[in-house]
Amino acid sequence: MNLERSENTIDGYIRSVKIFYQKYNNISKENMLNFKKWQLEKWKPKTAHNRIVALNQYCIFLNHPEYCVKGVKIHNSTAIENVITEAEYNQMLSGLKNDGNERGYWMIKYLAKTGARVSEFIKLTKDGLLNGYCEMWTKGKIRRIYIPYNLIEESRIFFENSESDLLFTNRYGKPLTTRGVSQNIKNWAKKYGIREEVAHPHSFRHLYAIEFLKHNSNISLLADLMGHSSINTTSIYLKLSKEEQM
Numbered sequence: 001m002n003l004e005r006s007e008n009t010i011d012g013y014i015r016s017v018k019i020f021y022q023k024y025n026n027i028s029k030e031n032m033l034n035f036k037k038w039q040l041e042k043w044k045p046k047t048a049h050n051r052i053v054a055l056n057q058y059c060i061f062l063n064h065p066e067y068c069v070k071g072v073k074i075h076n077s078t079a080i081e082n083v084i085t086e087a088e089y090n091q092m093l094s095g096l097k098n099d100g101n102e103r104g105y106w107m108i109k110y111l112a113k114t115g116a117r118v119s120e121f122i123k124l125t126k127d128g129l130l131n132g133y134c135e136m137w138t139k140g141k142i143r144r145i146y147i148p149y150n151l152i153e154e155s156r157i158f159f160e161n162s163e164s165d166l167l168f169t170n171r172y173g174k175p176l177t178t179r180g181v182s183q184n185i186k187n188w189a190k191k192y193g194i195r196e197e198v199a200h201p202h203s204f205r206h207l208y209a210i211e212f213l214k215h216n217s218n219i220s221l222l223a224d225l226m227g228h229s230s231i232n233t234t235s236i237y238l239k240l241s242k243e244e245q246m
Contacts, residue, residue, distance in 0.1 A: 008119050008178055016054035027059065032069045045072050083206040084198040095192035104188060106155050107168055107181070111201060113151045115208035115226050118201035120145055122176040124167040129159060143227045209237040 023038070024031040032055060039048035049072040059067040084092075089112060096105040111121055120138055124145065128134035133146045159167065170176055181201055189199030205226070212222050223234040 008117075011178075012050060013054040013057060016051040017058050019051065020055055020058075027062065027064065027067060029067045029069075032059070032067050036069050036072075040072065048072050082197045082200070082203060083210065084194070084203040086207070086211070088194050088198065089204070089207060092188055092192050092194055096188065102158055103168065104184065106158055107184070108188075108204065109151065109155070110147075110167065111204035112207050113148055114145050115205050115212075116145050117205065117227075118178045118181050120227075121201065122166075122168070122178060122181065125165050126159060126162075126167060127165075128167070129156070139227070139229075141229075145227075146225065206237075209234070213237055 020027075020031075020035055024035065035055060036048070036052055039051050043051075052069060052071055056068040056071075059065060089108070092108055093105060096108065110116070110124065111118075114121070114124075116124065117138070120136060120143065123136050124134050124147075128145070128147050129152050132149060132152070133144050135142055135144050137143070162169075164173060166175060168176055170180060178201070185201060186196070186199045188194070189196065209222060209226060212225070213219075216222075219234055219238065220231060222237070223231045226234060228234045
């Protein structure tokens with residue numbers, strides 16, 4: 001069965017199954033119910049929900065749908081949370097630039113200026129510098145990620161010295177991983193005094209959307225640029241963040 005899940009989703013499913021078998025020897029309805037209770041006691045509802053969804057899919061894969069348990073009801077937030085501010089974004093860029101970390105500087109800038117998901121970001125190629133966009137298969141469809149012309153011009157010299165077809169690689173010249181990018185951002189945030197809760201790749205995607213809407217109210221265009229299948233997903237950016245509401 002090919003559900004065309006993203007790499008991040010598959011990675012999350014595998015991690016959840018490993019967590020299950022660290023505590024239980026076999027899959028059963030009783031163990032699934034105990035797993036659900038354990039997750040709700042130890043983790044936030046969203047984390048627990050995601051792991052339960054993963055285990056339910058695993059039960060279906062094993063031809064035991066009768067072991068599936070009900071998911072966790074998640075409160076739909078009316079505002080986005082944990083978004084890096086423009087000031088924090090500039091603070092991180094300044095820190096990286098002052099330390100001579102060109103790679104880190106351009107990684108953060110490309111995350112914030114393209115609105116790419118981290119799973120898409122690690123696949124950006126040099127062809128995008130010529131075309132002004134990169135195309136890739138993601139979430140069951142072809143996704144086009146645009147790169148602003150001024151960003152291409154600003155970063156041209158940096159990429160001229162790179163031998164890889166990918167825009168960004170790790171320090172050994174190998175492809176980046178989503179986990180590696182996340183860890184880098186956490187390290188940089190800690191070093192430059194940025195809030196821990198906004199130190200994640202998706203925070204820059206949120207920033208991209210917020211900055212877009214400051215200059216352009218076309219929510220349909222933003223939905224296309226972000227690769228959302230429904231405009232309802234994008235509409236949350238029309239609301240102020242919780243920090244702005246405060």
